[in-house]
Amino acid sequence: MFTLKVAFRNISRQKKRSFLLAGAIAFGMLVITIINALTGGLVANIRENFSHALGGHVFITGREFNERGQIISKIRPDVRMDQLLEDNAGRIQAFTKRSQALPSLIFGSKQTMQLVYGVDFHEEDKLLGSLAVLKGSLAEVLTDEHAVILPQPAANRLGVDVGETILVKLETLTGQQNVGELRVVAFVEDQEQFGLSAAYVSRSYLNTLIGLGPEEYQMLNMFVTDLAFVEDFTRAFREGLLTPEEQQEEEEPTVSVTVGGVPIDPTPRQETITRWEGTRYRVMNINQIMEPVELMVGVLNRVGLVIFIILLLVTMVGITNTFRMILLERTREIGTMRAFGMHQKQVQHIFLWEAVLLGLTGCVAGLALSGLLIAVVGRWPLNVDPSLHFFLNHGRITFSLSAGSIVLNTALVVLTSLVAAYWPSRAAAKLSPIKALSSHT
């Protein structure tokens, strides 16, 4: 503990120098903390906004063969589904049932293809809350069966304005052409960059147009109470909705022949789809959808880490040079301590403790500055381009930082400081007492 005490006192000996070194470390820590917190908040916001836009965290679609042998997307009333919803009621915050189509929207001489979701607006208040309205009002969707909410680019392509009526031309599930009328009530910010350029209409009206019954739908979307258990939850539905035939298909062993560890297949298989009876379900969750986003964020975090490491390397050179200077300044002092019985290791420990204390001080200062910056930046809503709102939480930048990344970054800083101080500390330890005592410093 004596070496720690001396190291602690030594830090305050050259206040300006210690301040500059710890300041450099703090700056590095600030950069990496802000990047980590920003990307963490970004992922959380995108996840949240995606959930709202898609209407859930877990998505179930159903497929069945129609009379003409085509696979169509359809979920009929199903006791297994009802049972699963009942069994997992405690883990479900809300669920919605949607239909969808890719019709041509026509206004005058202009037309455009547009993904349209049929939603029950009375149930989907989260969706209505997440849409960034650019013109019009969302209130009318609750009263007007023919109301449509259009993304701005689609409205621009059609040249339509709020309050005007457009035609919708689509193919029913049985392959027949059908036409309907929709009244534009609002334009919303497009989320095309996430593949989510969607218009929203009443589900009951869309069902009528595509040939679904009033109790039928195409997607069941669920918000779970705790995202941490979303995988378990997904698995429960996936397994619960498997038909006996699907279970059998999954259990069939696959025979593979390998040569030198490389699998070979002498008879190239032809993918054939055998017709099945009833509905087959596909269960996905938000994590699978977020994979590309998380991949992008992962790259961003790695870029941040590289910047951090470069900053640390620069700081490391500074620390090494400073400790060399310290060694020259304290040569006689080291000689005195050695004369009184201080071992080489103890001399080395003083230097290494100083490096650790400097690193830790820098980390604490960097974290405190980051906290301050986060508090200031996160307080005010930003007046940014609406297309950036998908990254924000109600227009505010949010930050999310895991304890793990703080510990990892701190450990990295301390390790770098130790490595930087190691050689000067070793040189200090190896000083002969007689030479150190005859030094003029």
Added chain:
Amino acid sequence: MAIVELENVRKVYTLGKTEVHALRGVSFSIEKGDFASIVGPSGSGKSTILNLIGCIDQPTAGTVSINGTITEGLKDRALTDLRHKTVGFIFQSFNLIPVLNVYENIEFPLLLGKNRVNKKEMREWIEFLIEAVGLADHMRHKSNELSGGQRQRVAIARALVTKPEIVLADEPTANLDSKTGQSIIELMKKMNAELNTTFIFSTHDTTIMSIADHVIRLLDGLVVEDTKAAAAAGGLS
């Protein structure tokens, strides 16, 4: 009983291509409890002898025995332990640790050893030493808040704190005025008498020499006078 014995000790330093013969075959012994003075002009080898006795340097030839241990061939760790247990140092320029206060400067040699020291006993012993060197009012002062004489008093207390057999003082009064220097030597003599610790100090000052009960005079790396040896020889004859 001899606590320090040097037998035909030679020390050669290499300065570039030149060999400097600091000691040319020095032999003497110092008894436990002696207040011994090593005197001689600059370059006569006084500091070299103190360095050898203090185990911070090794002879080129000959043997140095400290409290019965021959230092030749000992590794750094063993030499460090021997220094810690047996020797205390008083330097010409005090060499206090600037970041520590008076109490901590005196305490620090006790914190280096492997043996756990009873904290209460340790505090009482340090306070006794501080009282003995007359610095009770300056216990929490840093070295830059003390005069030269006060700093050397701290150094004396620090040298005695581990209760060493030997205290080495390399020209302890050289950086002090004559009055302060005198008081420092008197303090060392007092501690020598009270604690029966062997004091070995180098000096140019003839008045200080007169207080010593054993004087070893050096010239050009050789012992030219050893008062105890002479007295013993006189007694024998």
